[in-house]
Amino acid sequence: MSLLEVEHLRIWDGGSGAVLVPDSSFRLSQGECLAIVGESGSGKSLTCKALMRLNRPGIRQTGRVALNGVDLTGLSDKEMRPYRGKRMCMIMQNGMRAFDPSRPVGAYLLEALSLHGDWSRSEMVAGLSAAMMSVGLSDPSAVMGRYPHELSGGMLQRTMIALAIVLEPDVIIADEPTTALDAVTQYEVVEQFVALRGRIGSAIVFVSHDLGVVRRIADEVLVMKDGVIVEQGGTDAIFGGASHPYTRYLVSSKEALRSRYLQLMGGDAHC
Amino acid sequence: MEWNKGESLGIIGESGSGKSTLGRLLLGIEKPDEGRVTWGGRPITDRRARRGTISAVFQDYTSSIHPFYTVRQALLEPLKLVGGPGDARKLAELLRQVGLDESYLDKFPHELSGGEAQRVCIARAVSSNPQCMLLDEAISSLDGSVQMQVLELLKGLKETYGMGYIFITHDIMAAAYLCDRIMIVRNGEIEETVETSQLRHVKTDYAKALLRKVIV
Numbered sequence: 001m002s003l004l005e006v007e008h009l010r011i012w013d014g015g016s017g018a019v020l021v022p023d024s025s026f027r028l029s030q031g032e033c034l035a036i037v038g039e040s041g042s043g044k045s046l047t048c049k050a051l052m053r054l055n056r057p058g059i060r061q062t063g064r065v066a067l068n069g070v071d072l073t074g075l076s077d078k079e080m081r082p083y084r085g086k087r088m089c090m091i092m093q094n095g096m097r098a099f100d101p102s103r104p105v106g107a108y109l110l111e112a113l114s115l116h117g118d119w120s121r122s123e124m125v126a127g128l129s130a131a132m133m134s135v136g137l138s139d140p141s142a143v144m145g146r147y148p149h150e151l152s153g154g155m156l157q158r159t160m161i162a163l164a165i166v167l168e169p170d171v172i173i174a175d176e177p178t179t180a181l182d183a184v185t186q187y188e189v190v191e192q193f194v195a196l197r198g199r200i201g202s203a204i205v206f207v208s209h210d211l212g213v214v215r216r217i218a219d220e221v222l223v224m225k226d227g228v229i230v231e232q233g234g235t236d237a238i239f240g241g242a243s244h245p246y247t248r249y250l251v252s253s254k255e256a257l258r259s260r261y262l263q264l265m266g267g268d269a270h271c
Numbered sequence: 272m273e274w275n276k277g278e279s280l281g282i283i284g285e286s287g288s289g290k291s292t293l294g295r296l297l298l299g300i301e302k303p304d305e306g307r308v309t310w311g312g313r314p315i316t317d318r319r320a321r322r323g324t325i326s327a328v329f330q331d332y333t334s335s336i337h338p339f340y341t342v343r344q345a346l347l348e349p350l351k352l353v354g355g356p357g358d359a360r361k362l363a364e365l366l367r368q369v370g371l372d373e374s375y376l377d378k379f380p381h382e383l384s385g386g387e388a389q390r391v392c393i394a395r396a397v398s399s400n401p402q403c404m405l406l407d408e409a410i411s412s413l414d415g416s417v418q419m420q421v422l423e424l425l426k427g428l429k430e431t432y433g434m435g436y437i438f439i440t441h442d443i444m445a446a447a448y449l450c451d452r453i454m455i456v457r458n459g460e461i462e463e464t465v466e467t468s469q470l471r472h473v474k475t476d477y478a479k480a481l482l483r484k485v486i487v
Contacts, residue, residue: 039414040385182286182441187484209414212486253416258487261444264470265482
């Protein structure tokens with residue numbers, strides 16, 4: 001039995017009846033990093049949110065989503081709540097939108113922790129501070145006292161990663177975590193994710209349209225187009241010699257850009 | 272800094288480095304506290320200096336076109352200002368130059384995909400025959416394959432019409448692909464300027480560190 005099993009996931013718009021994801025099936029093993037790649041409209045975000053049943057109310061879903069054998073789709077909202085955060089944790093694209101803008105970041109972090117564990121307040125603060133230091137936030141108490149709009153995109157991402165480190169969920173779902181960041185910060189946050197894999201045993205579902213990032217971090221890749229998984233496989237296989245024409249198209253589309261850059265930098269580019 | 276006719280200059284830097292502010296100063300939509308920006312010897316604040324000289328394409332295509340305007344009206348807007356021909360033939364030609372066609376003329380911005388909307392913005396920028404097009408993170412919000420298509424389009428315009436660019440971005444690979452010269456900005460200052468062909472030989476530690484962080 002895999003850690004996470006998704007079988008015949010079907011997602012549609014309850015209002016219009018339009019089918020967004022017709023039939024998706026995939027698995028995630030313990031400690032594995034699965035990337036979901038695709039362009040806008042491919043259904044990757046919908047799929048992620050469906051795993052945690054967090055799509056907006058008008059969006060309906062059927063299919064089996066089993067975490068350690070327990071089918072989450074059969075749970076009531078109340079039964080689902082302990083799963084979100086402690087067992088499955090989501091890191092989102094736009095840090096600003098993930099946090100309550102009217103409260104300092106620390107308030108949100110402590111509330112999230114208190115929902116999922118029995119720590120005392122001082123234990124929570126200590127755990128968070130240690131985690132934040134480890135992701136490069138060198139002044140944790142200052143960060144915790146700030147409002148979300150006072151922190152940069154990169155700092156918000158690191159804060160969410162720190163929370164994941166403390167929660168140690170079974171599955172971390174990262175939905176385009178680096179897309180809204182500039183190139184340097186992207187690099188640094190990707191390195192944080194790579195380090196995270198070494199630190200805690202969580203499996204990661206990593207959604208991105210950036211193949212360079214995927215190449216760096218993923219073990220397995222799902223390629224989605226128009227709601228359909230067109231190809232799945234190991235990262236090397238997908239980037240080396242994928243069979244589906246759409247995958248080949250995605251991989252090759254930025255090839256001109258890469259090869260020009262590699263040519264300019266000689267052998268000095270960081271791959 | 273300088274920009275020379277026909278040149279494709281990249282301005283790269285991290286967020287908060289001041290590159291977008293610099294872009295707005297070069298366009299004349301923001302005034303410097305000290306110093307001058309001149310085009311062909313005339314200050315940018317002089318309307319005559321701006322006409323036919325420089326136009327711009329910004330990152331957020333969803334807010335760059337009036338939502339109540341059709342593509343036709345959006346393209347006609349700058350043409351009215353420079354007094355150019357606003358006939359159907361000219362509009363069709365503009366759209367063809369950016370890889371679209373006349374069928375787009377009656378569409379509204381919300382009916383366009385990201386790539387299509389940005390192409391319309393480029394067509395609009397080209398319509399006044401500027402010497403220079405300033406692009407501020409114009410491809411960052413687009414999907415990867417669409418980014419590539421737009422870069423090829425810009426390259427094509429450069430080769431066919433001698434269009435010059437000031438290409439502001441954090442994406443170093445994109446700048447290296449399109450630009451002849453690259454200026455690295457940090458904390459509001461110019462850190463280093465280098466010919467793209469010499470990118471490997473940047474001198475400052477900051478520039479070297481920046482290049483090491485490119486995810487290829």
